Amino acid sequence: MSQPAEVVSPGISQLFHYINGERVTGNSGRFGDIFNPSQGVKSAEVPLASKSEVEAAIAVAEQAFPGWAATSVLHRSRVMTKFVRLLYEHQHELAELVSREHGKVIEDALGSVLRGIEVAEFACGAPHQLKGEFSDNVARGMDTYSMRKPLGVIAGITPFNFPAMIPLWMTAMAIVSGNTVILKPSEKDPSCPLRMAELFVEAGGPAGVFNVVNGDKEAVDTLLHDERIKAVSFVGSTAIAQYVYATATANGKRCQAMGGAKNHMLILPDADLEDVANALMGAAYGSAGERCMAISVGVCIGDEVADRLIEILKPRVEALRIGPSLDTGLEMGPLVTKEHRQKVMGYIQMAEDEGSKLVVDGRDFVCEGHEDGYFLGGSLIDQVKSDMQSYQEEIFGPVLQIMRSASFDEGMALATDHPYGNGTSIFTKNGAAARTFADRVEVGMVGINVPIPVPLAFHSFGGWKSSAFGDHNLYGMEALRFYTKVKTVTSRWQEKGLDTEFSMPVLK
Numbered sequence: 001m002s003q004p005a006e007v008v009s010p011g012i013s014q015l016f017h018y019i020n021g022e023r024v025t026g027n028s029g030r031f032g033d034i035f036n037p038s039q040g041v042k043s044a045e046v047p048l049a050s051k052s053e054v055e056a057a058i059a060v061a062e063q064a065f066p067g068w069a070a071t072s073v074l075h076r077s078r079v080m081t082k083f084v085r086l087l088y089e090h091q092h093e094l095a096e097l098v099s100r101e102h103g104k105v106i107e108d109a110l111g112s113v114l115r116g117i118e119v120a121e122f123a124c125g126a127p128h129q130l131k132g133e134f135s136d137n138v139a140r141g142m143d144t145y146s147m148r149k150p151l152g153v154i155a156g157i158t159p160f161n162f163p164a165m166i167p168l169w170m171t172a173m174a175i176v177s178g179n180t181v182i183l184k185p186s187e188k189d190p191s192c193p194l195r196m197a198e199l200f201v202e203a204g205g206p207a208g209v210f211n212v213v214n215g216d217k218e219a220v221d222t223l224l225h226d227e228r229i230k231a232v233s234f235v236g237s238t239a240i241a242q243y244v245y246a247t248a249t250a251n252g253k254r255c256q257a258m259g260g261a262k263n264h265m266l267i268l269p270d271a272d273l274e275d276v277a278n279a280l281m282g283a284a285y286g287s288a289g290e291r292c293m294a295i296s297v298g299v300c301i302g303d304e305v306a307d308r309l310i311e312i313l314k315p316r317v318e319a320l321r322i323g324p325s326l327d328t329g330l331e332m333g334p335l336v337t338k339e340h341r342q343k344v345m346g347y348i349q350m351a352e353d354e355g356s357k358l359v360v361d362g363r364d365f366v367c368e369g370h371e372d373g374y375f376l377g378g379s380l381i382d383q384v385k386s387d388m389q390s391y392q393e394e395i396f397g398p399v400l401q402i403m404r405s406a407s408f409d410e411g412m413a414l415a416t417d418h419p420y421g422n423g424t425s426i427f428t429k430n431g432a433a434a435r436t437f438a439d440r441v442e443v444g445m446v447g448i449n450v451p452i453p454v455p456l457a458f459h460s461f462g463g464w465k466s467s468a469f470g471d472h473n474l475y476g477m478e479a480l481r482f483y484t485k486v487k488t489v490t491s492r493w494q495e496k497g498l499d500t501e502f503s504m505p506v507l508k
Contacts, residue, residue, distance in 0.1 A: 013044040015190060017053070017214055018197040020060045021207025028053060032187040032216065037103035037334040038324035040372030044101075046187050049215040054182075054222040057213045061153040061180040062228050064208030069150045069178040073127050080176050081124045082203035087117045087168075090199060094164050094192050099325040101189035102163060103334040103374065106326055108287050109164075115454070116168030119475045122457040123172040129480055130177065142492040148484035150178030151230040151254070155223040157244065158193070159236045160186035160336050161290045167193045169461070170233045173479035175200075175209060179230075183212045184223060188336055190214050224248050231483065233474070234258065235292075237394075238420070238466050245469035256470035256482055260394040261292040261422035261463065264415040265451060266299045266437065267309065268408065268428035275449075276427050277312040281331075283425075283451035284400040285320060285378045288332050290340075292467075293423045293445070293452045296395060297384070299403045299411045306404045310359055310382055313400075317360045317378040320398075324370055332398060334367070334374040341374045344397030348379050351390035351401070357382040362398060386414060394420065408433060416442040422463035425451050444468065 015034070017024040026047020034044040049057075068076075087094070091113050098109040132147040156170035163185060171181050185193040193212050200210045213219055223229050224247040231254035234244045238259030248255035265283070267276055276298075283295035300306035325333035335341045345363050352358050362377030376398055384391050384401040391401060405411035415424045425447035426437045434448045444463035447453030455461055455476070462473030472482035 012042060015044055015046040015194065015214065017047065017049060017057070018194050018212040019057045019208075020064075020211065021201045026053065026214070032214070034101055034188065034190075035337060036100060037336055037374045038326070038367075038370055040338065040370075040374060044191070046190055046214045048187065049213050049219045051218055051222045054213055054215065054219050055226065057182055057211050058153060058223075058226055058228050060208045061182055061211055064206060065150075065152055065180045068180055068206060068209050071178070073130055073176075073178070076176050076178065077124050077126045079204045080120060080126070080172065083172075083200050083205065084117060084120045084124060086199045086203050087113075087120060087196070090195070091117070094195060096326065097192040097195060098164055098189065099333070101191055102160060103325050103336055104287055105323075105330045105333045106328060107330075108333075109325070112162050112165045116162075116165035118457040119169050120172040122475070123176040126176040126480075129477065130484070138490070139492075141495050142490060144488065144490045146486050146488040148177070148480070149487050150484055152179060153229050154179045154181050154483060155229045155232045156181060156183045157220060157223070157232065157234045157236070158183065158185050160188040161287070161292075163189045163192045164196070166235050167196065169475045169479075171196075171210060173475055174233070174483045175205070177480060177483040179483055180209045181211065182223060182229070183210070184215055184219055185212065187214055187216060220244070221247075224253075225251055227251070229253060231255065232257075233482070235474075241469055254470075254482065256462075256472050256474065257468070258292070258463065258474065259467050259469065260396075260420055261294075261467050262297060262391075262394055262418055262420040263293060263295050263423045263425075264297045264299050264418070265295045265424070266301070266408075266411045266415070266426040266428075267305055268301050268426070268430060268433060269305050270429045271305075271427040272429075273305070273309050273312055276309060277316060279427065279451035280313065280400060281316055281320075285317070285332055285398045288335050288376070289344075289398040290336060290396055293454050294396075295425065295451055296399065297391070297401050297403060297414075299405055299414055301405055301408060301411050303404055306382070306402055310380070310402060313380055314359055317362075317380045317400075320378045322365065322375060322377060323367055324373065332378070334370075335376060335397060336374070338374050340397075341376060344376060344395060344399065347390050347393070347395045347397070348381070348399060351381050351384070351388065351399075354385075354388040354390055356384050356388065356390065356401070359402075386417075392419070412437055412441055416440075419466045420463070421465035422467035423447070423453055425449075425453060
């Protein structure tokens with residue numbers, strides 16, 4: 001297994017930037033600490049790039065762009081195909097890097113790697129996907145055709161919760177379209193993106209096409225303001241997404257910025273509550289709830305449904321198999337940082353103070369042998385009301401809130417009226433109700449008897465309202481539209497003896 005860093009002191013590794021096909025030592029003098037969440041100890045340091053370091057990386061990507069854009073789309077696809085093969089060969093290595101720095105249990109980490117690879121696989125179809133349109137003989141001797149051209153240097157800014165999947169969602173589609181990339185991953189868990197950039201070069205990708213620059217706000221602001229960056233793709237919290245979108249667009253860039261979520265599951269009286277409980281356990285507590293498509297609110301239609309569901313859920317939440325991320329057979333690992341753990345605990349206390357009922361309180365959970373790890377047990381909270389702050393805001397932890405609604409319309413309105421609109425689902429045996437819900441609910445991604453409706457790679461991912469800013473979704477054909485611009489050519493080859501025309505050509 002390739003080592004992602006050099007050891008600079010016992011147990012502490014020194015990470016790097018990856019620019020122009022090489023590991024680059026940071027020279028800003030500033031570093032971020034990386035922790036092993038299962039142990040609660042510092043495991044590495046990551047350099048935080050200065051403005052000048054980011055600008056140097058942008059210059060490298062800008063220099064690499066003309067050659068890569070001029071490379072045939074068939075060759076770009078072949079490089080991507082080799083990259084996909086290497087990603088599969090190294091999937092367990094990448095998953096281990098994710099588990100060590102993020103805290104996902106190893107099976108979940110591997111699943112997230114594979115969901116990222118699926119998008120890279122879709123990108124291999126670029127020779128077909130990037131075909132333009134052609135209309136012959138639109139006027140006498142005249143043809144019109146369009147083609148999709150790459151934008152230039154693209155910035156990808158990715159969150160801590162999916163350090164393999166989301167970087168692949170962005171980079172694969174941008175690169176195969178002929179762009180070059182500056183990826184700024186989360187400083188909490190950057191080892192996996194760094195390793196993937198190395199694998200891209202190993203696959204035959206030219207130096208300077210896929211660059212990784214670690215950093216904080218200084219690096220982000222540099223990317224948002226530098227005129228050489230033509231587009232920005234971002235995933236993170238809504239507050240930062242709004243800032244990124246406003247700043248990028250004010251500087252003349254394309255921008256897609258995905259924000260937070262509060263995802264509702266509507267549970268109708270005819271639903272099989274055993275199936276619902278199985279779905280909620282994975283959707284609410286998988287990845288310790290640290291995902292923007294987690295179901296964090298169960299909306300029960302009627303008190304009877306709520307009471308029966310809680311009766312099923314309570315012992316399952318109490319019995320969650322929780323432990324260090326690299327152990328197998330677990331359902332949940334630690335949260336990513338000590339600070340985030342404290343934040344989630346604060347929301348649990350807030351919910352109780354607001355009058356909710358704590359059916360299961362996960363704050364007292366201790367992982368034996370890993371007492372310093374950032375562990376929480378699962379929490380189950382009943383009697384949640386729509387005016388509570390703990391309901392209005394994203395908790396982003398292993399917390400499931402239960403709401404009680406009197407009718408289908410009232411329950412659907414909760415998802416529609418909430419400021420966030422990322423994902424939602426409905427569990428029912430009533431096809432008409434499901435169809436109405438899918439058609440009318442004001443949310444970007446909808447599941448019908450599917451708890452986490454993340455689309456496959458040949459569709460696209462994107463929310464509504466305060467969950468997303470910009471006109472294009474992530475991956476799929478939407479990504480190809482985002483990372484390219486249309487050029488339309490009208491061509492005429494003069495035939496001998498044609499009369500001169502001074503007016504707009506028309507069909508003849």
